[in-house]
Amino acid sequence: MPRDANRRLGRVAGIDIRFHSSWIIILALIGLTLGEYFRAFNPGWSDFTVAAAAIITTILFFVSVVLHELAHSLVARAHGLPVHAITLFVFGGVSELTREPDDAVTEFKIAIAGPLLSLLLAGICLGLGRLGGPHAPVAAVLNWLGYINLVLALFNLIPGFPLDGGRVLRAILWTANKNFLKSTRWATRVGKLCALAFILYGVIEFFQGAALSGLWLAFIGWFLLSAAEQSWRATAAQSALAKFTVGDLGSPFFPRVAPDVTLEHFIEELAHAHNYRASLVMDDDDHLLGILTAADLNRIPRTAWATTRVADVMVPRAQMATVEPTEGLVSALQKMTMNNVGQLPILAGGAVQGVVKRDRILELLHQQMGPANG
Ligand SMILES: [Zn+2]
Incomplete structure (x- = not known):
């Protein structure tokens, strides 16, 4: 059972929608900021109208972000890449693709789908927003949503990996040089440059007196910098492990215990017999x-x-994650992370063949990637 900070919201088109706990704080902040904004620009609104408009706008903003991610996911699925979940983090979301796209054109289509959908939403909201009077609550909500979707599209189009724009850049480089890993490395470098530009600009703003917006820009830059580094490592690790299966690394030796043994007996006699x-x-x-x-x-x-x-x-069989000998090590590692375990039993035709352990996979990864990579 996953024990992380992600909460499940529901299921759309067979895809789990989850959000990181930090979203609760973000939505509260957005709601409060919107309340002040609506009150300042619409002095004629009642308290109820201000509160209702702020809450509805906050919810629709959240829906906009989910729709952006769904656009990525549905295009990915249409190209044969199953997506089991979407997780919303700070500054957007992550569609959990089970693997990387096989070709540059698919990568391009998946990456561009999200920003295109946000642009479309921006156009619709801003278009409809013009129909109402300047202080009509519906128009005010639509206008804000229109601008925020525009910001969402443009921010994600920054050409730094792992943002959508960085993936578009990677797809273009990949078409040119036919080398996925090299393209990822270059898109990551551009991503880090963009991140450093954000930080630098934030610091300048800060010392020019705009302390809060300066801090925000620097924070976004820092976030992008670590995201670029993490995404590069994940991609490099995946491609280093891609050629190995569970069968290559699994051990046929594993400790076993009978179901009717007491815990006391287990700990005194059996647990010491092995260091598992x-x-x-x-x-x-x-x-x-x-x-x-x-x-x-x-x-x-x-x-x-x-x-x-x-x-x-014990965790019963029905709730256990298992792997098959032919399964890739990347998939095994993902299952361990999702289930928060350090090893998985290897089953072939229902019979136990051994176990594969996280330590061993990480050891192999170390050997494959060598020291200091990036
Ligand atoms: Zn996106």
Whole structure:
């Protein structure tokens, strides 16, 4: 079960929509700022109108960001790249593609879809906004939404990886040099330059007296800088691991325990026999029943160890993540991250073949990528 800071909002077109907890704070700040903005520019509005307009605009802003990400995801899916979830972070979202696109044209289409949709929303909102009077609440809401969608489109079109514009740049470079990794590296360098420009401009603003907007620009720059570095590392790691499968790295040796053993017996006699942090729970016929990890044990008070059996605390088979020998290591690593575990049982035709461990994958990654990369 994922234990991260992402909350699930719902499901649209078979795609999970999740948002990072920080969005609650961001939406509250946007709502409060909008309230002050509407009040300042529309002195004739009642308190109720100001509050309602601020809340509705905040919700529609959130919807705009979700639609932007859905545009990326639906185009990706139309090109055979399954998307299981969209997660909204600060400054936008991430569509969780299960893998990178195979060709530059697909990459270009997926990357451009989001900004195009935001531009379309901006056009519709600003167009409709002109129909009302200058202080009509509906027009005020539409105008603000129109401008913010314009900002969303333009910000994302900055040509620095991993922003949409950076992916567009990567697609263009990729078409020219036919080298995915090299193109990613160059798009990352441009991304870092853009980020440094934001930071520099923010610092200048700060010392010219615009402290708050200066800090904001510097913060956005810092965010872009770390995002560029992280995305580059993720891409480099994925391509280093791409040629290996679970079968190449899995170990046939793994600790096992019977379901009816008590925790006391397990800890005194079995846990010391190996230094693994997880044991597979199997019956006498070699059927996999579940997995027992150190975290599961820690949930049970020591006084209950003599009376609690392994089967009572294990994660049962139905809730366990597993891998097949032919599965790629990138996919295995993603499953470990999603399920917050350090190892996965390898199953072939329902029979346990061994385990693959995160440490081993990271070790291999280290060997493949060598020291200091970027
Ligand atoms: Zn986007």
